[in-house]
Amino acid sequence: MTDFRFVPSPEPVEPFTLLAVDGTLAVEQPPLSDAEVVEALRYMMLTRVFDEKATSLQRQGRFGTFSSVRGQEASVVGAASALDPGKDWIVPQYRELPALVRHGLPIENFALYFMGHPKGGVIPEDVNVLPIQISLAAQLPQAVGLAWGLSKQGGDGVVITFFGDGASSEGDFHESLNLAGLIKAPVIFFLQNNGWAISTPRSAQSAARTLAERAPGYGIEGVIVDGNDLMAVHQVTAEAVAKARAGGGPTLVESLTWRTGAHNTADDPTRYVNPADAEPWVERDPVLRVERYLRGKDAWDDSAAKELQEECAIEVDRALRVARETPAATAAALFEHVYVDPPERLIAQQQTWTRNQKRA
Amino acid sequence: MTTKTMVESIRECLRQEMEVDDSVLVIGEDVGALGGVFRATDGLLAQFGSDRVVDMPLAEGVIVGSGIGLALSGMRPVIEIQFLGFGHQAFHQIGQQAARIHFRSQGRFRVPLVIRAPFGGGVRTPELHSDAFEAFYTHTPGLKVVAPSTAYDAKGLLAEAIASDDPVLYLEPLKGYRLTRDEVPDERYRVPFGKARVAREGTDVTLIAWSAAAVTAERAAEALEESGLSVEVVDLRSLVPLDVDTISASVAKTGRAAVLHEAPLTGGFGAEVVATIQQECFYSLQAPIHRITSPDTPYPLAGVEDMYIPDVDRVVAELSELMAVAP
Numbered sequence: 001m002t003d004f005r006f007v008p009s010p011e012p013v014e015p016f017t018l019l020a021v022d023g024t025l026a027v028e029q030p031p032l033s034d035a036e037v038v039e040a041l042r043y044m045m046l047t048r049v050f051d052e053k054a055t056s057l058q059r060q061g062r063f064g065t066f067s068s069v070r071g072q073e074a075s076v077v078g079a080a081s082a083l084d085p086g087k088d089w090i091v092p093q094y095r096e097l098p099a100l101v102r103h104g105l106p107i108e109n110f111a112l113y114f115m116g117h118p119k120g121g122v123i124p125e126d127v128n129v130l131p132i133q134i135s136l137a138a139q140l141p142q143a144v145g146l147a148w149g150l151s152k153q154g155g156d157g158v159v160i161t162f163f164g165d166g167a168s169s170e171g172d173f174h175e176s177l178n179l180a181g182l183i184k185a186p187v188i189f190f191l192q193n194n195g196w197a198i199s200t201p202r203s204a205q206s207a208a209r210t211l212a213e214r215a216p217g218y219g220i221e222g223v224i225v226d227g228n229d230l231m232a233v234h235q236v237t238a239e240a241v242a243k244a245r246a247g248g249g250p251t252l253v254e255s256l257t258w259r260t261g262a263h264n265t266a267d268d269p270t271r272y273v274n275p276a277d278a279e280p281w282v283e284r285d286p287v288l289r290v291e292r293y294l295r296g297k298d299a300w301d302d303s304a305a306k307e308l309q310e311e312c313a314i315e316v317d318r319a320l321r322v323a324r325e326t327p328a329a330t331a332a333a334l335f336e337h338v339y340v341d342p343p344e345r346l347i348a349q350q351q352t353w354t355r356n357q358k359r360a
Numbered sequence: 361m362t363t364k365t366m367v368e369s370i371r372e373c374l375r376q377e378m379e380v381d382d383s384v385l386v387i388g389e390d391v392g393a394l395g396g397v398f399r400a401t402d403g404l405l406a407q408f409g410s411d412r413v414v415d416m417p418l419a420e421g422v423i424v425g426s427g428i429g430l431a432l433s434g435m436r437p438v439i440e441i442q443f444l445g446f447g448h449q450a451f452h453q454i455g456q457q458a459a460r461i462h463f464r465s466q467g468r469f470r471v472p473l474v475i476r477a478p479f480g481g482g483v484r485t486p487e488l489h490s491d492a493f494e495a496f497y498t499h500t501p502g503l504k505v506v507a508p509s510t511a512y513d514a515k516g517l518l519a520e521a522i523a524s525d526d527p528v529l530y531l532e533p534l535k536g537y538r539l540t541r542d543e544v545p546d547e548r549y550r551v552p553f554g555k556a557r558v559a560r561e562g563t564d565v566t567l568i569a570w571s572a573a574a575v576t577a578e579r580a581a582e583a584l585e586e587s588g589l590s591v592e593v594v595d596l597r598s599l600v601p602l603d604v605d606t607i608s609a610s611v612a613k614t615g616r617a618a619v620l621h622e623a624p625l626t627g628g629f630g631a632e633v634v635a636t637i638q639q640e641c642f643y644s645l646q647a648p649i650h651r652i653t654s655p656d657t658p659y660p661l662a663g664v665e666d667m668y669i670p671d672v673d674r675v676v677a678e679l680s681e682l683m684a685v686a687p
Contacts, residue, residue, distance in 0.1 A: 118466060119466065121463075121464050121465055121466045122465070122466045122468065123465055123468045123469075124468075125468065130432070130461075130465075130469070131461065131464045131465050131469075135452060135456055135457070138425070138452055138453065138456065138457055140425070141421060141422040141424070141425020141426050141428070141429065141453060142425050142426070142428045142429040142432065142457065143429060144422065144425070144426045144429060145425060145426030145427060145428055145429020145430045145431075145432070145433070146429035146430070146432050146433050147429070148426060148429065148430060148433075149429060149430040149431075149432070149433025149434065149435050150433050152385075152411065152430075152433075152435065153433065153434060153435070171421060171449075172421055172422065172425065174419075175417075175419040175421050175422035175425070176422055176425070176426075178417055178419065178422070179416070179417055179419065179422045179426060182417060336466070336467070337462050337463045337465075337466055337467040338462070338463050338501055338502050339462070339502060339504075339526045340462060340470055340524075340525035340526050341524070341525065341526060343504075343554060343600060343601030343602070344554065344601060344604070345601070345602060345604065
């Protein structure tokens with residue numbers, strides 16, 4: 001051999017789509033029944049209502065800085081709908097409220113977290129969800145280890161971990177996919193490519209044409225899916241889950257979507273988003289698309305939509321009321337659960353803090 | 361009872377704990393066929409198989425991060441970070457993740473994770489293998505930090521660390537692995553955290569140290585005894601939790617104190633010990649408390665490391681100076 005050749009770059013792949021923008025389905029047999037679609041729509045609507053109400057409260061100073069799911073509802077709910085909450089685990093980032101709710105996390109806990117209340121960290125014993133992650137991509141190694149541990153102990157639960165295009169630039173992304181490929185961990189890396197990492201566009205994160213095409217470099221499979229297509233996201237994730245459950249190892253799912261709103265309530269996207277880039281995504285709205293599909297089958301109408309909207313508003317109002325009425329935390333909250341077995345000097349500090357608080 | 365080096369007692373502890381608890385597993389770089397670069401895991405692969413003794417890719421972040429996940433799934437991983445100097449690549453997983461998940465989840469999750477890491481100098485390693493970075497980790501709420509100096513303590517403290525439901529950083533002195541042989545029971549036992557060891561009783565001055573420096577402290581005390589100075593050596597064993605009572609009792613008795621460590625002066629754990637002594641024992645003190653440490657410089661190349669790490673001569677000189685202060 002006197003010649004060398006560069007490793008061939010994979011051909012670009014179009015995102016997998018099932019449900020067109022106008023609500024027509026590309027296949028005869030839908031991957032979700034009408035009842036399942038309505039159920040998914042309920043979670044999508046629930047988070048949209050939550051985002052609206054929480055944003056409004058944030059503007060009034062009654063809620064903390066948080067990140068809305070708006071525009072990504074099909075991506076999050078489509079992925080979650082492929083999971084069995086009884087044995088599968090979600091290792092979240094912070095923009096996946098409807099997935100966490102479907103898995104059993106009370107909305108009020110999520111609200112309390114963003115209201116700054118320590119009880120917001122509580123995850124009920126039977127809910128298979130890890131705490132929200134703020135340090136981007138740091139959850140990925142943990143998801144791999146959790147998946148590894150479940151399979152080592154003979155279970156067939158799988159783990160899905162959510163993160164974004166920005167987080168895919170972190171070292172933890174590389175280390176995690178590399179290890180997961182080696183040990184065939186039953187984990188789904190669900191990358192929501194929403195176009196933005198705060199103000200940094202996807203094009204500034206990586207020269208790779210797609211983020212999914214990195215998967216073969218780790219000896220694992222990658223797939224690109226239209227993230228605003230509930231049906232397609234569900235099918236892709238369901239197949240990745242089935243593969244992982246059967247011992248086939250990890251999958252990198254790149255869900256192409258668009259962050260319709262700001263990064264969070266402290267962000268101002270008008271400083272960096274070109275309106276012409278955002279405009280096409282209005283028509284691609286994931287909730288509208290699902291509604292069009294159901295309407296096309298005479299399974300949905302204005303009154304059903306109104307009823308769902310009201311039902312979601314009642315549920316969100318209830319959760320926000322519970323959160324507001326939760327008694328304020330005391331200084332003890334600073335100390336509780338730092339250690340299972342706390343050092344003596346920490347116990348002494350707790351006594352001092354508690355005493356000082358009583359004086360205050 | 362047999363005499364063992366520290367690395368032998370660590371290996372014996374790992375083997376015995378793995379024998380009694382199937383959820384204990386060892387992961388790290390070169391821990392399998394090689395048995396670890398210091399042979400601390402020698403023989404474990406043959407006995408327990410590759411499901412429980414796992415050679416990992418060279419990626420400290422995911423070694424610790426996946427260890428957290430394993431712990432969350434119900435296992436008790438013992439991680440080997442080949443040298444503490446490489447631990448920076450896992451720093452976020454240790455400090456922000458492992459140490460906080462119990463707190464962040466309000467008690468729902470526990471992370472019974474042990475991170476073993478050789479640290480400290482004196483054995484002519486290449487660059488970046490020898491730093492004593494314990495203070496980065498003692499400043500991390502939620503984490504426990506243990507640093508044995510003897511083979512006996514190494515076995516008992518490691519057993520305690522594996523049994524702990526809190527994450528533990530278990531620091532092993534490179535220089536101490538084969539420095540001495542101690543009487544070490546063959547059966548399992550535990551040494552509790554937060555109980556310092558009075559390594560040598562004395563009446564004139566208290567010298568506080570941990571890990572390999574505790575051995576230097578004992579040798580300096582022996583040397584000073586010949587010149588008529590009685591030095592009490594306190595080996596902390598664990599830095600978090602800190603045994604304030606043993607330190608205070610000793611300084612109240614002697615009235616003078618020095619702390620000895622390999623790490624640089626500024627912000628070293630010695631500062632924490634000194635601050636604790638002045639608060640607890642202010643009225644017993646007859647002289648300023650000394651810190652006998654390395655300078656505030658990076659760990660040097662091996663050819664000059666003997667000038668860097670405090671040795672017996674420096675300890676003798678500093679303590680003599682400390683004793684010269686009139687009460």
